[in-house]
Amino acid sequence: MAGSAQDNDEEITGINVTPLVDIVLVLLIIFMVTANFIVRETVEVDLPRAANGGETVQGLVNVVLDKEGKLYFDGTEVSEADLSRKVAEAVAKDKDTRAIISADQTIAYGQVMRLIDTVKGQGIAKFALNIEKDAAPAAPRG
Secondary structure, three states, X not given: OOOOOOOOOOOOOOOOOHHHHXXXXXXXXXXXXXXXXXXXXXXXXXXXXXXXXXXXXXXXXXXXXXXXXXXXXXXXEEOHHHHHHHHHHHHXXXXXXXXXXXXXXXXXXXXXXXXXXXXXXXXXXXXXXOOEEOOOOOOOOO
């Protein structure tokens, strides 16, 4: 009885992966639930079509004018005064802020120009007009 040592020389022949699978499934569920909150709300706008659109500009400010004439700044409805204030705040944070302006094709040209003037008046020099690209160019009228 002189302190017989236990035999710990047995090899581990298998690894229990059940806890690992449980953790991965919990992380997957958390990701799936939170992904819905990350996605921005979108406003449905019928964009004009053009066959020869340029590359998409990755801007920081998204301004939308829908067919009822409502203004949206990054997905939230705003008044024209609030739009000016929010654009000015964005320019104050980053002077190279770009804007993507989307307007329904049924909106009058004057309203779109007023929106562009509002955005440019707050200091955004670079902006893009959002279009929906046509598959084939339109035939020239003649």
